[in-house]
Each structure stands twice: as C-alpha cells, then as structure tokens.
Amino acid sequence: MKNNKPLYLFIGCFLIPLVAAVLVLKSGWLPDTQSNNGRFLGEQVEVPTWQDYPLSPWTIAMVNAPQCDACEAQWQDVQSLYVALGKNQGKVRLAVLGEEPEAVQSEHPTLHISSAPQQLKAGNLYLIDHHGLVVLEYDYAPVEEENRMVHKGLLKDLKKLLNYSRSS
Template sequence: MSKVPGLFLACCIIPLLAAWLVLRSGWQPDTTTNQGRFLGQEIRLNVPEQVHKAWFIALNQPGDCNQACLGQSELMDQLVVALGKHRQQVGLLLLGEGQSEVASVIPEAPVLSPGAFYLVDKRGLVVLEYLPQQDQTANRVLLKGLLKDLKKLLSYERSSSGGGQ
C-alpha cells in the first residue's frame, strides 16, 4: 500500500518537472506550421454582422496606397474562385476607401500594413498577416499559404463545433 502514494506523486511530479526544465532551458520549436505572421498586438475590426461567416479575409487598401498595393485587389478577385466550397464560410473585406464587387468595404485600420492580407475571425480579431511581395509570383505563393492556413482554421472550427454549423 505504501507504493501507491509514491507512484502517484512520481506520476504528478515528473511531468511537471520535465515541463519546467523545457521552459527553463528554452528548448522550444522555432518554427510554426502557419504561413502567415501572427500580429504582436491585438487589433479588432468592425466586421459586418454576418453570423454565417466563420472567418474573413481582409485586404488593407488605404487612400494613400501605391501601385503595388493597388495590384493586391486583383488577387482579391482571384481569392473568390480559389475559395471554392469554402466561399459560404468566408467573408471578404476591403479596408479603406476603395470599391469592390466581391468584398464588403469597411474603414481602414491605420496600424495595419498597406497592401497586406489579413485573416480575421468572426468577432473581428485580426489573427494572421500576409505582407505583400514585390513579385506577383511570390504574391500568389503567399495567397496559397493564406488559403492553406484558412482551410486549417475552418477544419479546426468544424471539428470543435461538433461536426458543422
């Protein structure tokens, strides 16, 4: 009977000690599986009241946007096609003063990078940033990464909500 409490304590203390050692030594993975960059500060947007949208893809296009920044709106149109079956779950936002047939236009957020794409949750929290590249081919690769991240998030949301909406 005296072995049971000792075994119980060992089962509790050894994992805690191992976790403490890992955190203390700085032995943590340097890479992540996401393609975008997490923001360092919390930024919220006023997203349209669309209950059926799980995520939003936002393009920041302020009034003083340069030519490279304006080229990003062409990629926004391509996103509509690339979303495929996920189009019903994802809303598109244009941050700024532009016009769009495929995206809802909301006021710009000055703290966000011009021409960058962002993944935004349904509550308006900006989660991931995808900075524009000078080369259009690099921008297409960037958008493939955005779509890959978005599909992971949609899959996670579907599994955590009990199999669908």
C-alpha cells in the same frame, strides 16, 4: 504499517510530467519552426464595428488607401484566392477596410468598412476571425511570383483554420 505505494504513484503521475515540461522549456529543446505562413501581429488589433455586420467564421481583409498603387492588383488576386477556396467559400468572406477600390468591382459577397485600424498597412492582407480580431498578416510582395507564394500561404493557413474550427 500502511502501504503508501498508491499515494506515491498518484503524486508521481503529476510531478513527472511537470518536471519534464520545466526541463524542456529550460533547455531550449522546443522547435523553432512554425506551421503558419502569415505573421502574427505584435499587439491585439480588433476591427471596432465588427459586431454590426453579419457573422462569418473567417474573413480575408485588404486594407485600401488613397495612395496605394498595389491595392488594385492585390484586390484582383484576392478574388482569385476566394475562388480557389472552392467548397469553403460559404465559411469565408472578403472585406475591404478603408476606401473601396475604384476600378475593381467585386464578383463575390464583399464587406466594406470605411475605416481601418491604424496598425494595419495598406495593400496587406489580413485574416480576421468572427469576433473581429485580426489574427494573421500577409505582406504585399511587389514581385508577382513572390506575391503568389504569399497567397498560397494564406490559402493554406485558411484551410487549416477551417479544418480546426470544424473539428472543435
């Protein structure tokens, strides 16, 4: 009679994790929290002419529109956010999608794209990867303190993404 113990161990090594994963998913045992501060978009949004511009691992983009009252203040905050990146500034660039802000000239290298995808809202900030895919959205908050917290969250997410991309 043959000894089938190694065969049973081999099969068990594959079946036990599979059964455990199914049980965890069915029981709702997964945590409800998330580690990002931004909001993932419900649908895939890409900037159409992204490949025509020089590549950068990540881009902080702001959508500007003609009737956007908050855009000028938001753009100044974005430039401060860029300074806060410190040594990671070389891996991130700024971009304006839509009309260029009139009163604010950028002190940092800025990409200007004259049109923005329709799914993006004016005054909001977006993180865009090197393929032109919009990954995270950060809403504009009219209260200055709330907006500062949104920017801190964006900075935290961006540093985490830069750290992940460095390790892979």
